[in-house]
Amino acid sequence: MENTPSWIYLVFGAVMLAGLALDLGLISKKDTVVTFRKALFQTLLWVAFALGFFVFLWINKSEKTALEYLSAYIMEWSLSIDNIFVFIIIFSAFKIKEQFYGRVLLIGILMAIVFRFAFITVGVALVNQFHWILYVFGLFLLYTGYKMFTINEDEEFNPKSSAVYKLMNRFLPLVPHDGNGKYIIKENGKPAYTTLFVVVVLLAGIDLVFALDSIPAVIGISKDKLVIYTSNIFAVLGLRSLFFILRTAVSKFDYLQQGIAVVLMFIGTKMLLEKWISSKFQNEMSQVLISLAVILGCIFFSILYSIYHRKKGVPKDV
Numbered sequence: 001m002e003n004t005p006s007w008i009y010l011v012f013g014a015v016m017l018a019g020l021a022l023d024l025g026l027i028s029k030k031d032t033v034v035t036f037r038k039a040l041f042q043t044l045l046w047v048a049f050a051l052g053f054f055v056f057l058w059i060n061k062s063e064k065t066a067l068e069y070l071s072a073y074i075m076e077w078s079l080s081i082d083n084i085f086v087f088i089i090i091f092s093a094f095k096i097k098e099q100f101y102g103r104v105l106l107i108g109i110l111m112a113i114v115f116r117f118a119f120i121t122v123g124v125a126l127v128n129q130f131h132w133i134l135y136v137f138g139l140f141l142l143y144t145g146y147k148m149f150t151i152n153e154d155e156e157f158n159p160k161s162s163a164v165y166k167l168m169n170r171f172l173p174l175v176p177h178d179g180n181g182k183y184i185i186k187e188n189g190k191p192a193y194t195t196l197f198v199v200v201v202l203l204a205g206i207d208l209v210f211a212l213d214s215i216p217a218v219i220g221i222s223k224d225k226l227v228i229y230t231s232n233i234f235a236v237l238g239l240r241s242l243f244f245i246l247r248t249a250v251s252k253f254d255y256l257q258q259g260i261a262v263v264l265m266f267i268g269t270k271m272l273l274e275k276w277i278s279s280k281f282q283n284e285m286s287q288v289l290i291s292l293a294v295i296l297g298c299i300f301f302s303i304l305y306s307i308y309h310r311k312k313g314v315p316k317d318v
Contacts, residue, residue: 004226008060012053012230019049019237024106034102034244042241050234061226064285068222069231071292075221075267076235077242078260078299079214083207084243090202093159094195100181104196105240108203113236115208116215120228123215127223134271137216141268144213149261164205168198207236213264220267221291255309259302266294 023042034042050073058066087105096104126133159165168174172193179185179194186192211232218228270277270291277287 015049033098039241039244043245046238064288067288069227071295072218072221072227072231074295076214076231080239083210084246086206088247090159090199094199104199108200109236109240111204112207116211116232119211120215124225138268138271141216141264145261145265149258159202164202217264217267220271255302255306259298263295263298
């Protein structure tokens with residue numbers, strides 16, 4: 001793993017804070033409906049920051065690190081679409097008003113970043129200490145990719161049947177309303193937790209479940225902590241605005257899941273055959289370029305195939 005000067009992390013932190021300041025201070029306002037136009041601008045803003053950091057890494061670190069970061073970012077970004085589908089179901093299940101979407105998503109995503117940071121730290125430390133864990137991750141990604149490719153779409157996720165919700169319902173006094181925009185209210189002199197609080201916790205918890213797939217996949221692309229942290233955080237920070245763009249169109253990407261599944265299986269295979277691949281492709285740059293090409297190719301062709309081939313029983317205007 002390459003050593004990274006601390007000032008590079010400081011630059012990343014400054015870029016992240018600048019993006020959040022622009023997002024919250026200039027674009028987002030509390031309890032307002034986020035329009036498609038505003039969401040598109042926010043999404044382009046975060047993509048611009050992410051790609052700007054790619055250029056920064058290319059100039060100040062190395063071409064290899066920059067391309068690994070780009071591969072990991074694209075991987076995380078595509079996996080975000082699965083997150084969005086589940087987020088839509090959660091908001092619908094708890095009947096959250098549209099005016100509260102923005103702030104609820106923001107808090108849930110910031111919580112998710114904290115959880116991911118801890119998860120990445122543990123994962124990287126384990127790989128550094130026990131190299132054989134890479135093979136466990138590889139097998140896990142092969143299994144996950146296979147399950148994702150063959151999943152029965154009739155089995156829709158039910159947030160109220162999730163372990164996280166059941167745990168909250170058991171130990172916390174929950175109320176079946178949004179508290180007029182509040183997360184914790186007083187009922188009979190005691191604190192009670194509204195549906196907004198429940199949704200925030202569910203968003204963070206569900207994102208952590210998705211991280212069980214995405215973080216091993218990113219470790220399969222690069223073992224550089226800088227690449228893993230920054231690609232994850234940029235992708236997650238852009239998730240909120242992407243939600244508002246894709247919430248009406250996510251059902252149109254019928255075959256994107258299969259494209260992502262192929263990518264996960266490719267990365268899992270790459271992790272299992274690491275020594276053989278290193279002996280055949282001694283130029284590390286060629287390995288990075290092949291990975292980037294496979295990720296881009298699978299995502300692009302699965303979206304293209306989704307556009308021109310509707311699944312049976314799905315109306316054309318869905």
